[in-house]
Amino acid sequence: xxxxxxxxxxxxxxxxxxxxxxGSLFGRLKDIAVATGADAGRIAGxxxxxxxxxxxxxxxxxxxxxxxxxxxxxxxxxxxxxxxxNFIFLKQDLLDQQIIDVHGRKVVRVNDVDLQxxxxxxxxxxxxxxxEVGLRGAVRRLLLGVIPKHALDTFSRKFPARVIxxxxxxxxxxxxxxxxxxxxxxxxxxxxxxxxxxxxLEDLAPAEREAILTTLDEEVAAExxxxxxxxxxxxxxxxxxxxxxxxxxxxxxxxxxxxxLAELPEERSEAILEEMGAEERQEVEExxxxxxxxxxxxxxTAYVQVPVQATVADGIEALRGFEGDPESITELYLVDEKEVxxxxxPLARMILAKPETRLxxxxxxxxxxxxxxxxxxxxxxxxxxxxxxxxxxxxxxGRLVGVVQADHVIAFLRDKI
Amino acid sequence: xxxxxxxxxxxxxxxxGPGFITANVDNDxxxxxxxxxxxxxFGYALLWTMIPITxxxxxxxxxxxxxxxxxxxxxxxxxxxxxxxRMTFIVMVxxxxxxxxxxxxxxxxxAGSMQLFHLSKYISVPICGVLVWLLAVxxxxxxxxxxFLTASAFYIAYxxxxxxxxPSWRTAIVATVELPPRTLWGQxxxxxxxxxxxxxxxxxxxxxxxxxxxxxKGVSVRKYAATRLDVIVGSIFTDVVAWFIIVACAATxxxxxxxxxxxxxxxxxxxxxxxxxxxxxLFAFGLFNASFxxxxxxxxxTSYTVCEGLGFESGVxxxxxxxxxxxxxxxxxxxxxxxxxxxxxxxxxxxxIFSQALNGILLPIVIVFMLRLINRKDLMGxxxxxHWFNVxxxxxxxxxxxxxxxxxxxxxxxxxxx
Numbered sequence: 100x101x102x103x104x105x106x107x108x109x110x111x112x113x114x115x116x117x118x119x120x121x122g123s124l125f126g127r128l129k130d131i132a133v134a135t136g137a138d139a140g141r142i143a144g145x146x147x148x149x150x151x152x153x154x155x156x157x158x159x160x161x162x163x164x165x166x167x168x169x170x171x172x173x174x175x176x177x178x179x180x181x182x183x184x185n186f187i188f189l190k191q192d193l194l195d196q197q198i199i200d201v202h203g204r205k206v207v208r209v210n211d212v213d214l215q216x217x218x219x220x221x222x223x224x225x226x227x228x229x230x231e232v233g234l235r236g237a238v239r240r241l242l243l244g245v246i247p248k249h250a251l252d253t254f255s256r257k258f259p260a261r262v263i264x265x266x267x268x269x270x271x272x273x274x275x276x277x278x279x280x281x282x283x284x285x286x287x288x289x290x291x292x293x294x295x296x297x298x299x300l301e302d303l304a305p306a307e308r309e310a311i312l313t314t315l316d317e318e319v320a321a322e323x324x325x326x327x328x329x330x331x332x333x334x335x336x337x338x339x340x341x342x343x344x345x346x347x348x349x350x351x352x353x354x355x356x357x358x359x360l361a362e363l364p365e366e367r368s369e370a371i372l373e374e375m376g377a378e379e380r381q382e383v384e385e386x387x388x389x390x391x392x393x394x395x396x397x398x399x400t401a402y403v404q405v406p407v408q409a410t411v412a413d414g415i416e417a418l419r420g421f422e423g424d425p426e427s428i429t430e431l432y433l434v435d436e437k438e439v440x441x442x443x444x445p446l447a448r449m450i451l452a453k454p455e456t457r458l459x460x461x462x463x464x465x466x467x468x469x470x471x472x473x474x475x476x477x478x479x480x481x482x483x484x485x486x487x488x489x490x491x492x493x494x495x496x497g498r499l500v501g502v503v504q505a506d507h508v509i510a511f512l513r514d515k516i
Numbered sequence: 517x518x519x520x521x522x523x524x525x526x527x528x529x530x531x532x533g534p535g536f537i538t539a540n541v542d543n544d545x546x547x548x549x550x551x552x553x554x555x556x557x558f559g560y561a562l563l564w565t566m567i568p569i570t571x572x573x574x575x576x577x578x579x580x581x582x583x584x585x586x587x588x589x590x591x592x593x594x595x596x597x598x599x600x601x602r603m604t605f606i607v608m609v610x611x612x613x614x615x616x617x618x619x620x621x622x623x624x625x626x627a628g629s630m631q632l633f634h635l636s637k638y639i640s641v642p643i644c645g646v647l648v649w650l651l652a653v654x655x656x657x658x659x660x661x662x663x664f665l666t667a668s669a670f671y672i673a674y675x676x677x678x679x680x681x682x683p684s685w686r687t688a689i690v691a692t693v694e695l696p697p698r699t700l701w702g703q704x705x706x707x708x709x710x711x712x713x714x715x716x717x718x719x720x721x722x723x724x725x726x727x728x729x730x731x732x733k734g735v736s737v738r739k740y741a742a743t744r745l746d747v748i749v750g751s752i753f754t755d756v757v758a759w760f761i762i763v764a765c766a767a768t769x770x771x772x773x774x775x776x777x778x779x780x781x782x783x784x785x786x787x788x789x790x791x792x793x794x795x796x797x798l799f800a801f802g803l804f805n806a807s808f809x810x811x812x813x814x815x816x817x818t819s820y821t822v823c824e825g826l827g828f829e830s831g832v833x834x835x836x837x838x839x840x841x842x843x844x845x846x847x848x849x850x851x852x853x854x855x856x857x858x859x860x861x862x863x864x865x866x867x868x869i870f871s872q873a874l875n876g877i878l879l880p881i882v883i884v885f886m887l888r889l890i891n892r893k894d895l896m897g898x899x900x901x902x903h904w905f906n907v908x909x910x911x912x913x914x915x916x917x918x919x920x921x922x923x924x925x926x927x928x929x930x931x932x933x934x
Contacts, residue, residue, distance in 0.1 A: 194600075194601075195596050195600055195601055196597060208596070208827030210601065232827065237601065237605075237826070240600075240601045241601065241602055241605055274894075303588075304588030304589045304731075305588040305736075306587070306588065307588075330734060331734065334734060334736050337738070338736075
């Protein structure tokens with residue numbers, strides 16, 4: 100059979116009578132099972148409700164007849180549904196539920212699922228084409244049974260469709276046991292910008308957020324968590340167990356991690372710190388000592404410093420060895436053997452110089468810095484006055500202890516608006 | 517010592533939020549009319565209803581609050597996920613109709629109360645409509661909630677009116693804890709009034725509104741105790757206000773044999789020569805506050821609910837462009853509600869009765885949905901209703917449903933007579 104341009108929709112197909120080759124009624128279509136794992140996304144079979152209970156038949160073993168019914172090629176391929184298969188059921192798991200539209204980067208609710216017959220090895224097979232979230236699917240569901248199916252099909256096509264191609268659909272499975280079984284991986288979601296993932300998380304209910312966050316790669320989860328608004332951040336981390344939380348917090352920027360832990364109840368933040376690696380833990384603990392509204396409370400300890408004698412080549416080497424997010428770096432800091440800040444080299448100036456040039460030659464003649472106890476308002480004023488991108492923070496002895504970055508200042512200023 | 521008291525008061529105030537607001541909006545012009553009539557017709561004889569009403573209100577609201585906190589989803593979201601699109605659609609259409617009726621009632625309350633201050637409805641209603649609209653569109657959730665909380669405090673006006681009316685405190689308190697004499701029960705009018713007073717307390721929109729605002733507030737399961745306190749305090753305060761409205765009308769209108777009021781504003785007007793102009797001013801101001809407050813909350817609640825259930829973007833934190841359907845529905849409800857009130861000679865009283873009847877039809881459906889949802893283990897985990905809570909909740913549901921049904925029949929009957 101040729102590929103049809105307009106395939107059936109799940110809503111219209113559900114309840115369709117399925118007949119035996121001789122024409123007697125065998126059962127009715129109850130649901131459609133989609134495979135997970137290696138065959139993810141392929142329709143595993145049609146779930147039929149028969150006298151014997153729920154049974155599964157591959158889509159290739161049925162034909163759609165002109166009358167709109169489905170006909171079995173033979174009853175041999177029909178098997179009872181065990182209930183322990185790793186299937187996603189379109190009606191049960193998708194209709195009316197929330198999904199993530201990875202392409203549109205938002206959370207939507209499923210109104211209907213568009214299917215399509217296509218040829219495979221001289222038989223016809225069924226596939227999921229797209230998910231309907233707009234008016235067309237809604238009209239179909241609402242009027243089903245009120246007007247005849249074929250008339251409804253034509254009528255509903257007069258309404259605008261809002262569809263998400265099947266490959267951009269990301270399902271949310273809340274039940275942890277089922278999640279493991281189905282192995283739902285949020286690969287496409289993980290490729291979104293952390294801010295977009297954060298927006299999506301903010302649109303979900305707590306259980307769903309937790310489900311997503313724990314299945315994401317820790318690094319991605321950490322980046323997304325940094326972008327989530329503080330109140331929600333706190334709620335999210337509180338809902339995770341300490342070990343999972345520690346895994347994510349470890350990957351966060353130390354400054355952001357400290358801000359987050361400071362918001363949590365003390366026993367909770369200590370439990371999380373306990374689970375963290377020694378190095379990350381120490382960094383965060385040092386930051387936790389400071390008042391939240393001080394420069395130190397806003398700073399991060401992820402920055403690049405080099406000895407005052409270093410050359411451009413040394414500087415670049417130090418950048419390569421930097422473990423944090425290299426995009427956050429805008430300048431290098433020169434320190435003496437006591438870690439006292441001697442000079443600041445903007446990244447751009449370093450790149451333009453020859454490798455053997457000594458960094459000290461490239462420093463700003465007058466660099467701006469502040470004390471650990473400086474108030475965040477003062478820090479913001481410095482950023483504004485001197486058009487800074489980053490501000491080194493010094494302790495009482497002039498030693499470099501951290502850096503406040505422009506995006507931290509913007510985040511704090513936005514809170515104030 | 518002083519500091520500890522200050523902390524306590526502060527903690528108490530910090531707790532107030534969605535529950536307190538929702539319960540207070542329930543005392544809208546329709547509610548005030550019912551309570552005023554109760555006091556004017558039967559004096560103190562209906563005060564006993566206040567305790568069971570408060571309990572019923574707490575039971576129903578607590579379930580919504582709990583569902584909101586545990587699932588993090590609105591009631592219409594849950595109905596959609598568990599009962600499908602068609603059922604949700606029907607409930608939403610009913611809700612929009614019912615709430616539109618209520619919104620008209622609120623604007624009628626604004627018109628009536630401002631007329632008492634000699635301000636024409638052609639001025640007061642459009643201005644208030646615009647103000648109400650701006651409140652949600654221009655504010656974020658935090659500031660909107662603050663304004664609503666402030667508005668809730670102004671219900672104290674009714675408490676002061678009650679005191680100024682100089683009631684017989686002893687009689688009032690005895691009537692609150694004692695069932696009325698059997699002779700009263702034989703009277704048809706009295707029975708109907710009991711039904712009305714109870715029926716006006718729990719409205720369908722309240723469940724949706726409360727759950728959504730708790731979700732939007734992001735209350736965690738751990739902080740649930742505070743939210744429950746909010747619900748309880750709100751319900752009690754609301755019914756204390758209702759109690760004082762009945763008392764005020766009993767001490768003035770009933771005591772002087774003036775039993776007939778058709779509009780809530782009439783009660784204030786009639787009170788003027790009996791309790792002095794302060795009581796009049798306060799009663800009129802209270803009515804304006806209640807109407808304006810409810811007119812702000814209802815369209816907002818409706819838009820929230822419908823968008824959630826049908827899958828449109830919603831929330832006052834979003835911009836007009838991000839959530840167009842949400843804002844359009846909100847705008848149309850306000851503009852439509854205000855416009856209807858401006859129609860000359862519009863039969864406001866009949867309409868208010870009609871909208872109350874619709875409330876009564878929708879309420880049982882909503883409560884049954886709620887009870888089915890809250891008992892689902894996969895949804896609520898350990899927070900499903902306990903056995904005894906279920907008994908109490910079903911009992912409440914059945915009683916409220918029967919009473920609402922009676923109210924509907926009665927009011928449809930009254931409509932036929934008109």
